Amino acid sequence: MIIAKPKPIEEIIELVKDLKSVLVAGCDGCVTVCEAGGMKEAQVLASALRMYFRQQGKDARVDETSLTRQCDRPYIAQLDDQIEKYDAVVSLACGAGVQFLAERFSKKPIFPGVNTCFIGVTEQKGEWTERCQACGDCILATTGGICPIARCSKRMANGPCGGSSSGKCEISKETACGWHLIYERLKELGQLDRFERPNDPKNWATSRDGGPRKIIKEVSQV
Amino acid sequence: MSTNNSAKTPSKLQKIMDAGHFGVTSECGPPRGADGRIVEEKANLIGDYVDAINVTDNQTAVVRLCSLAACIRIKQMGFEPILQMVSRDRNRIGMQADILGAASFGIHNMLCLTGDHQSFGDHPTAVNVFDLDSTQLIQTVKMMRDEKKLLSGFEMKVAPEMFIGCAANPFADPFEIRVARLAKKIAAGAQFIQTQCIYNMDKFKLWMQQVVDRGLHEKAHIMAGLTPMKSLGMAKYMKNKVPGMDVPDSVIERLAGVPKDKQAEEGIKMCIEQIQELKEVEGVRGFHIMAIEWEEKVPEIVKGGGLYPRPKVD
Amino acid sequence: MRLNYPTNIKIVKLPCSGRVDILHLMKAMEEGADGVFVAGCLEGDCHYQAGNLRAKKRVAYVKEILDKIGVGGERVAMYNLSAGQGPRFAEIAREMTEKIKALGPSPIRIAKRKAAGRPTTEEAA
Amino acid sequence: MANTNNDQKKGAVLVVGAGVAGMQASLDLASSGYLVHLLDKSPTIGGIMSQLDKTFPTNDCAMCIISPKLxxxxxxxxxxxxxxxxxxxxxxxAGNFAVTVQTQPRYIDLAACTACGQCRQVCPATAVNEFNQALDLREATYMxxxxxxxxxxTIDREVCIGCGLCEKVCLAEAIHYDDQARQKVLEVGSVILAPxxxxxxxxxxxxxxxxxxPNVVTSLEFERILSASGPYRGHLMRPYDREEPHKIAWLQCVGSRNINACDNSYCSAVCCMYAIKEAVIAKEHAHADLDTAIFYMDxxxxxxxxxxxxxxxxxxxxxxxxxxxxxxxxxGECDLRLSYTNEKGEQKEEVFDMVVLSVxxxxxxxxxxxxxxxxxxxxEHHFAVxxxxxxVATSRPGIYVCGTLQAPKDIPQSVMEASGAAAGTSAMLSEMRWTETRTxxxxxERDVSEEPPRIGVFVCNCGINIGGIVDVPAVREYARTLPNVVHVEDNLFTCSQDTQVRMAEVIKEKGINRMVVAACTPLTHEALFRETLLEAGINKYLFDMANIRNQDSWVxxxxxxKATDKAKDxxxxxxxxxxxxKELHEKKVEIKQSGLVIGGGVAGMNAALNLARQGFQAVLVEKDKELGGLARRVSHTIENLDVQTYLDRLITQVKSDDNVTVLTEAEVVGFKGYKGNFTTTVQHGPDKTEQTVExxxxxxxxGAHEYQPKEFMYGESDRVMTQLELDKLLHERTNGSDPATWSNVVMIQCVGSRNEENPNCSRICCQSAVKHALQLKELNPEMNIYILYRDMRMYGLLEDYYTEARKKGIIFSRFELDNPPVxxxxxxxxxxxxxxxxxxxxVKVPVDAVVLSAATLANETDRLATHLKVPRNAYGFFIEAHAKLRPVDFSSEGIYLCGTAHSPKLISESITQALxxxxxxxxxLAGKTLSVGGAVxxxxxxxxxxxxxxxxxxPYGVPRINEENVSEINEALCQGCGVCVSECPAKTIQLSHYEDDQVLENVHALLEGVM
Incomplete structure (x- = not known):
């Protein structure tokens, strides 16, 4: 899932402070699951903004809603009727949702209410970690199911580097050394031979480096 | 790619070690400014006592005068430079271009590194590239040299001739994979290895034994890394603060046992004793003396270690 | 144990402080409360295991938001006491009231009254 | 009990003594279908526990945990x-007793008294307050x-001067100076003694x-001193000058383990723990550093x-x-000097500000x-035989005993015994269940879901408790102006019986469909008013209380x-x-009338057998081929009762009971469902036959097992053995290894206990050692026996055996953890x-045998704990719902625990806990159906x-993502805490009765008043 975290409220206030009406739009997808941008967060933010405006002596309107997904048109179309009531929308969806809203409502400023961070997993309640960088060419089959691109600070294809210490990355004792994990896992799988085989330079063209990406599934199209 | 690591290059360092002599290298860190004379001053201090001079590449992710320009200066002084290259700051296009540029100035040694993470340096908000890692950089240089091809497959008329080196840290965790990783770099094409500075001799010997057991010392020249301790404070800092560094308590105790004004002298003495001890260790083919901001002591260490004068080769 | 405390404390009853929602605290402030405090069981004594610890975190979260929007995080607080500590409740009620009185009426309430054309000078209620 | 004619049996039980044990026995029995008469000679229930400040080992506030029971x-x-x-x-x-009871006059009619407290406020006479251990005074009219x-x-006529003031102010007319002692006869099937x-x-x-x-106080006085509701309001002070002490000593075993100055040779079993607790709590209360010292023997x-x-x-x-x-x-003026001899034999002297006698x-x-x-x-100590x-059975059939009359013990042990006594009673009277109870x-209920709200508001004067401060008529008139209000009235006492009847009439007459009572606290009165609503045919959730007394007029x-204004708010x-x-409808769910008992040792068998005798089906699951568990390895108890004969009898009873099904070589491999409706899959028999049990x-x-020592050459020499292995030798007496031939024996205590690896005390090993030492002495009085110990924990009546052992010349020598024997x-x-x-x-002793008192460790239950989702501590013992008051319940309802799976214990203690x-x-089970839902x-x-x-x-693991891929919360399992509601990031969970809009409307209504 996509993991996001709420933007600092002061940043959002800076974006909307001169407006008279704002819609806070949550998304029921990933950002709900990572507790960053669902209905709850929309209500909390809207309440905070209303209080902000009120004490500024402004009679601004701040409403909240949450859409099933902001990355699909039929769902964002639900705002078609209401959008005119607002000067701007603060979207709590991931960057994709924010942009999709912006495309649809081209005359309205659409502001991001969260920082979209990574593709990751829930470690425990309130803790998420990164697992995937969406490079477009998955190599997990060769690395024991642990991705060195997402989990090595230097995306090394042939790690670990000399900075690995007690299974932790040189950048922080909080971060596991991805290559240490790969090694342990390959050992468990009895595939340590893979570890000594140098991996060739990666083709990054499938990644963001190849420009904005697009996928077409022919069979799904008419 | 070919696994032939014995490719001959015009490198003097290679020739000295191939001839069975201990190789000696030292390093010089370029300044954080445009004053190229500093490089020359440092090179002058050590040039006659070593076979080649490493020039660091934005070491610890701090911006410095570029390694390539500093290498050219050293080359023009008549000394032999080792171009260090980290894959953090340039992609494969930039790095191959720099390798070609270096070769055009007659630079024939390269040390291929991944590089410290930028979060340690003076530009922690910078993007990192890591298009390739050190192993892949080794592969790349080897391909350019042996196959005369760029990574794209483009065939060059004149290829760079590089004696390819890399680093190895016998002390990083997990210890059990350190030799495996060295094997991997050698498999990729590394011809000489400069190790992390050694203080824990027992652990180094254990590592070296594994290297020898696997016959890796016959595929590449292992150069033991040494950094003399300037003071007790430095020893403690290295022990506690520098990742991947293994400083045993005996080193601390020995320095603590002498008066403060004698500690530097003791540090040099310890370094020389290490050289003498390491000469006897099977597989050790040279020494890489990293006297950090203490280049003037390199001659004393080289002499003390019985490594002077340096042999002459064609 | 009939101890005196100021009349401006009014209690909203919930089954557990774990039911106190961030939104409840926000809405109370938004509606113009001068201060809100959560009275939960003693730490380690939650009938529902850890509801009071969750409440504590939520209070801290709301404090941060209120600080950032200029309403003042010190207007919300978490207290822990047991059902047997009547005097402690009275003490907390006085302490909280004094604190809020020193801060004065909530800026939200002042603004709301101003907008409604009502006097804004009375002390915190 | 066998010769009792069922026709004569009574479905009522008398419980004598309403302390924590009596209350527990009463609750168990009353909820399982018996009418309970609960007697206490004092004017209130609660016993000694109500006087305690905190309770060990959880440091819970005693009043907080006992008051819900009250x-x-x-x-x-x-x-x-x-x-x-x-x-x-x-x-x-047994089965049919006629008990004559005598009630002393109270002078206040409980049916009329509303506890408003006016009488106390006017009472001019004072007396020593025994509840606070005479550290302060109370009025003659008191609670x-x-x-x-x-x-x-209650009026204390001993000190009452008969001035008549209370009678004058009592608007409920509850005072009767001419109240008389009364006798009546209660017909009951059984009696439980818990005095x-x-x-x-x-x-x-x-x-x-x-x-x-004055600065020498008893431990119970010290409890009151620490208590927030005590004489010093919880401020740590010493009686002489009301100064905070800086140095307090506790003297243990005052009135215990002593046959010189008093006759109490037994150990009182609780004083060590409460002294530690008091010392720790006192330190927490002290403003400055407090030095605490506990002088003890073991x-x-x-x-x-x-x-x-x-x-x-x-x-x-x-x-x-x-x-x-x-x-x-x-x-000096009021300090206290203690002289004592320390362990090294040195004379010491220390001065303390205060000394607590651990009585x-x-x-x-x-x-x-x-x-x-x-x-x-x-x-001989006056405890029940x-x-x-x-x-839990006394010498007289049909009369059971629990709590400290049985032997000195702590609260959880008393609570367990109380339930045990209830189990004994229930098994005896099971066919009389629900024959004398009331419903x-x-x-x-009228369906009002489609009606607009029609709210009736009842404002209480509570005598003058509210009306004396708050302008009740003004509040009443104000309420009339509020939206949806169709009826308002005020009452002198809204809770009085006649008002209740009238309220129900008014509700029906006026078509009221929501009720608000502005009176006292829902804690004591919500249930009452909800009943009034039910009487009027309205759902009990359509009710709210405004506490204008405790939260307003009283404070x-x-x-x-301002009080009137607040009442309006x-x-x-x-x-x-x-x-x-909204109306909430609790659903009735059938409870399957059977129990699954996991573990066929003494505890499991007793539990299964008692369930069966109570009339329920029991399935007993045992992992071994044979029933019996750890007790198979114990030949006699310390009281010299024959365990094996007992066990054989028990096994026969279990196997021959029609209500018990025994599955051996059995393991639980699946468990699902919820309280009242579990489905367990068991594999049993040599072929692992799979069977489903509902x-x-x-x-x-x-159960538990004996630790296999790694220390003291165990396993290296056949002279080194554990207590259970010694038991076997003592039992078998075979040639070549007959203990009678030994001349020197050393027993080493705490092997595998009280160390870093296992910090727990195994409770029973001291008595095992003393038991076996006495048995060895019996075989050969000349034998030299050394027991090397750290503390001899011969708690309660076991102390007598310790005394006997010393008298018989058994040598006890203490060692420290860091200097163990070799x-x-x-x-x-x-x-x-x-x-x-x-x-x-x-000292060096050549020995014939070294006997290791090895720890008692929990059996492996990893898979079982996962299946049942019940918690265990770090040492594998199961964790009960509450260490003090729910010692056999798990926090998930419908699952219980007993025996050594809970912690190490004696066979008798296991039996009690099983019962x-x-x-x-x-x-x-006796409830037959379960109400689920409501405020969930x-x-x-x-x-x-x-x-x-x-x-x-x-916190209870209730929500799950179901087959439709959405969260599902089983209303039978939800405890209604609302944590999930406040965490849900989609705001798609609500807690009934505390829904967000209901809470926020409350807040909104408050604040719109000040805007």
Missing amino acids: VEVGRHLNIDIHPNTEVASIEGE RYPQAIPRGF GNEVFDPSRFDTYNYLNF MRTYGKEFEQYYNRAKEHGVRFIRSRVHSIEPA GFEVGQGTIELAERLGVELN TDGFMP RELPP HMNDKQ LVRMSVARAGLL HGVAIVAT VNRNGEGVEVTFHDHVLQRP AAASRAGTF AHVDKTHCAACLVCVMSC
């Missing part, structure tokens, strides 16, 4: 509380403590100068996780000094006389105007909330070297993101 007892339809009452005589036999049940005052103990009166010891030095922290409590106290800086102090001398238990004279009247035999294999007939009595808030309340309750009795090979044999703490030098578990289980969480699945936040945050 309320539950007070409100129970099938418990008749008889305060101020004692048993006069008894006739009849023992504020939370007391029954909720009503409790008294604490030892230390004034008998003149050397402690308890009567002369630190007896033998209960579950007590040893860790002791260790933490040491870390806290509590000093433990092993010495018995014989006298307290004055020092023990003793059976009171009144109880001794009671036992005589009932024909119940007492032992019981059978080791039926520890409430209610009219059908703002100096400002009538509170009423407005309640009316607003009431308008949004059951309403489960009892975990998986066992070495010596030629063919072995020798033990240990440090003798009297001689202060090492307790069966009682709790039977109480649950529900999911609106249309917005559920299946994010698992509810699953991760529920």
Whole structure:
């Protein structure tokens, strides 16, 4: 899932402070699951903004809603009727949702209410970690199911580097050394031979480096 | 790619070690400014006592005068430079271009590194590239040299001739994979290895034994890394603060046992004793003396270690 | 144990402080409360295991938001006491009231009254 | 009980004594279908526990945890509380007793008294307040403590001057100066004795100068000093000058383990723990550094996780000094000098500001006389004589005993015994269940879901409690102006019986469909008013209370105007909330009338058998081929009862009972469902036949095993053995290894216990060692036996055997954890070297046998715990719902535990706990149906993101993502805490009755008033 975290409220206030009406739009997808941008967060933010405006002596309107997904048109179309009531929308969806809203409502400023961070997993309640960088060419089959691109600070294809210490990355004792994990896992799988085989330079063209990406599934199209 | 690591290059360092002599290298860190004379001053201090001079590449992710320009200066002084290259700051296009540029100035040694993470340096908000890692950089240089091809497959008329080196840290965790990783770099094409500075001799010997057991010392020249301790404070800092560094308590105790004004002298003495001890260790083919901001002591260490004068080769 | 405390404390009853929602605290402030405090069981004594610890975190979260929007995080607080500590409740009620009185009426309430054309000078209620 | 004719049996039970044990027995029985008469000679229930400040080892506030029980007892339809009452005589036999009871006059009619307290406020006479251990005074008209049940005052005629003031102010007309003692006859099937103990009166010891030095207090006085509701309001002060003490000493074993100055040779079993607790709590209360020292002989922290409590106290800086102090001398104006001899034999002297005497238990004279009247035999210490294999049965059939009359013990042990006694009773009277109980007939509920809110507001004057401060008519008139309000009235006492009847009429007449009562606290009165609603055919959830007394008139009595304004605010808030309340329908779910008992040892078998005798089906699952468990390896108890004969009898009874199904070589491999409706998959027999068991309750009795020592050459020499191995030798007496031939034996205590790896005390090993030492001495009086120990934990009546052992010349020598004895090979044999703490030098003894008192460790239950989702501690013992008051329940309802799966314990203790578990289980099953739902969480699945936040945050593991991929909360399991509701990031879970809009409307109504 996509993991996001709420933007600092002061940043959002800076974006909307001169407006008279704002819609806070949550998304029921990933950002709900990572507790960053669902209905709850929309209500909390809207309440905070209303209080902000009120004490500024402004009679601004701040409403909240949450859409099933902001990355699909039929769902964002639900705002078609209401959008005119607002000067701007603060979207709590991931960057994709924010942009999709912006495309649809081209005359309205659409502001991001969260920082979209990574593709990751829930470690425990309130803790998420990164697992995937969406490079477009998955190599997990060769690395024991642990991705060195997402989990090595230097995306090394042939790690670990000399900075690995007690299974932790040189950048922080909080971060596991991805290559240490790969090694342990390959050992468990009895595939340590893979570890000594140098991996060739990666083709990054499938990644963001190849420009904005697009996928077409022919069979799904008419 | 070919696994032939014995490719001959015009490198003097290679020739000295191939001839069975201990190789000696030292390093010089370029300044954080445009004053190229500093490089020359440092090179002058050590040039006659070593076979080649490493020039660091934005070491610890701090911006410095570029390694390539500093290498050219050293080359023009008549000394032999080792171009260090980290894959953090340039992609494969930039790095191959720099390798070609270096070769055009007659630079024939390269040390291929991944590089410290930028979060340690003076530009922690910078993007990192890591298009390739050190192993892949080794592969790349080897391909350019042996196959005369760029990574794209483009065939060059004149290829760079590089004696390819890399680093190895016998002390990083997990210890059990350190030799495996060295094997991997050698498999990729590394011809000489400069190790992390050694203080824990027992652990180094254990590592070296594994290297020898696997016959890796016959595929590449292992150069033991040494950094003399300037003071007790430095020893403690290295022990506690520098990742991947293994400083045993005996080193601390020995320095603590002498008066403060004698500690530097003791540090040099310890370094020389290490050289003498390491000469006897099977597989050790040279020494890489990293006297950090203490280049003037390199001659004393080289002499003390019985490594002077340096042999002459064609 | 009939101890005196100021009349401006009014209690909203919930089954557990774990039911106190961030939104409840926000809405109370938004509606113009001068201060809100959560009275939960003693730490380690939650009938529902850890509801009071969750409440504590939520209070801290709301404090941060209120600080950032200029309403003042010190207007919300978490207290822990047991059902047997009547005097402690009275003490907390006085302490909280004094604190809020020193801060004065909530800026939200002042603004709301101003907008409604009502006097804004009375002390915190 | 076999010869009792069923036709004559009674479905009622008499419980004598309403302390924590009596209350527990009453609750179990009343909820499982018996009418209970609960007697207490005092005007209130609660016993000694209500006087405690905190309780070990959880440091819970005693009043906080007991008061819900008080309320539950007070409100129970099938418990008749008889305060101020004692048993006069008894006739009849088990199943059918006629008990004459005598009630002393109270002078206040409980039916009329509303506990408003006006009488107390005007009372001019004062008396010593015995509840606060005479540290302060109370009025002659009094309530023992504020939370007391029954909720009503008493007049102490001993001090009452008959001035008539109270009578004048009592608007309820409850005062009757001419009240008389009354007798009545109660017909009951069984009697449970739980009269409790008294604490030892230390004034008998003149050397402690308890009567002369005010700063020498008893431990119970110290509890009151620490208590927030005590004489000093919880401020740590010493009586003499009300200054905070800086140095306090506790003297242990005052009135216990002593046959010189008093006759109490037994150990009182609780004083070590409470002294530690008091020292720790006192340190927490102290404003400056407080030095605390406990003078003791053996630190007896033998209960579950007590040893860790002791260790933490040491870390806290509590000093433990092993010495018995014989006298307290004055020092200066009011300080106290203690002289003592330390372990090294040195004379020491220390001055303290305050000394607490850790007084023990003793059976009171009144109880001794009671036992005589009932024909119940007492032992030489005046504790009730019981059978080791039926520890809750007295010498007289049909009369059971629990709590400290049985032997000195702590609260959890008392609670377990109380449930155990209830189980005994219930098994005896099971066919009489529900024959004498009362039920409430209610009219059908009117569906009001489509009606607009029509709110009735009832404002209470509470005599003058509210009306004297708050302008009730003004509040009443104000309420009339509020939206949706169709009826308003005020009453003198809204809770009085006549008002209740009239309210129900008004509700029907006016078509009221929501009720607001502005009166006192829902804690005591919500249930009552909900019943009134039900009587009027309205759903009980359509009700809200505005607490204009405790939260208003009582706390703002100096400002009538503001109090009136606040009352209006509170009423407005309640009316607003009431308008949004919804009807909630609790569902009735059938409870499967059977139990699954896991573990076929003594505990499991007793639990299964008792369930069966209570009339329920029981399936007993045993992992081995044979039933019997660890007890198979114990030949006799310390009282010399024959365990194997008992076990054979028990196994026969279990196997021949039609209600019990035994599955051996069996393992639980699947478990699902919820309380009342579990489905368990069991594989059993040599072929692992799979069988599904449907059951309403489960009892975990998986037992424990003896630790296999790694130390002291165990396994290296056949001379080194464990206590259980010695038991076998003693039992078999085979040639070549007959212990009778031994001349020197050393026993080493705490092997595998009380160390870093296992910090727990194994509780039973001290008695195992003494038991076997005595048996060895019996075989060969010349044998030299050394018991090397750290603390001899011969708690309660076991102390007598310790005394006997010393008398018989068994040598006890203490060692420290860091200087343990050493066992070495010596030629063919072995020798033990240990440090003798009297001689202060090492002693070497060649021995025939070294007996290791090895720890008792929990059996492996990883998979079972996962299946059942029940918690275990770090050492594999299961964790009960509450260490003090729910010692056999798990926090998930419908699952119970007993025996050594809970913690190490004696066979008799396991039996008691097994009966307790069966009682709790039977109480649950006897309900036949279960009301579920009501104020629980529900999911609106249309917005559920299946994010698992509810699953991760529920403290009970209730929510699950179902087959539709949305969260589902089983209303039978939800505890209604609302945590998931407040965590749900999609805001798609609501807690019924506390829905967001209901809460926020409350807030909104409050604040719109100040805008």
